[in-house]
Amino acid sequence: MKKRLTVNDLRLAIYDLRFAPVYAFILFLAIMITGCGQTAVSESEREFAGALVNSPQPVPDFTLTSADGPVSLSDFAGKYVFLYFGYTFCPDVCPGTLSNLAAVRQELGEDGDNMQVIMISVDPERDTPEVLEKYVAHFDPTFLGITGSKEEIDAAGEPLGIFYEIHEGSAASGYLVDHTARAFLIDPEGNARVAYPHDAPRDGIVADLKWFLAQE
Amino acid sequence: MKRVSLLVLLLLIVSLAACASSDSAESGEMVIENVQANMAMPSDTGSVWVKITNNTGQDDALIGAEMAGCGAIELHNMFMENDVMIMREVEGGQIPIPAGETVELKQGGLHIMCIGKEAPLELGSSIDVALNFTNAGTMTVSATVVEPGTMNMDGDSGGMKMDN
């Protein structure tokens, strides 16, 4: 079962959801043949509220800027991190995701202290760290909003297959940014585990997190 | 049997009452329901969702909207392509509302886009929105300020369904 996967494999695996049943089947076969552990079986059989990242591997560390200074992914080792790429100009998918994650944290009660939500803005021109701080705090005071140069954003986004592209808008909107709308759940060891679509049900995310916490 | 018809009648009354209490307005037979303003976050934008049913007998189109506190208002669509969220102004700047059909502007899709929002609005408060149609003219309705998210995915506010 232990096989070294490149970052690119991870990206393809989580990006191309059409193949999810294929991955599940391969995993199933592998488990049948090797007869390996209990945890692997339940994880492959469990229905998550997002796309399960098969063969999770560490997300490379990155550093971006918040209103209070630099923030690195490695600062949150030991926590479940929800990483979301978006921008504040986005009227519903981005705030909807943050509002869902805020509800998840509330629902988890004390367990909510084990999670950290980080929004990375792919629109550093409009979303300064100060703009982001005010924005994410509206949803939950513990949420972090960070951004940086294109190179810094790409260093964080590329390993997760994040796509974003500026598209010319009207005189009023100026420009719009097309972007991957998924929230990634990164486990306490820094491995990407689940990629949630923007409309993932709140209670499903809560159940997933409870399940992960129970596995510890 | 009697009990069943009584129950049906009761349900009918309840659903009619629910309709009357929702923010709807009728002009001719253009029915406007579920008007929601996603305007609570501290950002430069916001959106308005609304369900429009065209019972007028002739094709119409939503060509614009007006509300206070927005620098500009555009009609937008949003869609997903390979997990990528794409938002664009609608073609021709208008949303067709064909005769006999219901068009829903809702989260993750068509919306009235507020650009240059002056200030966030308080959750649960109301704001007037004027909808401009080619044929039906201008209809002013009251929108409830809501928070986006999966709780509101079906266009209901606070888990209260108004459309059934």
Ligand SMILES: [Cu+2]
């Ligand atoms: Cu828009």
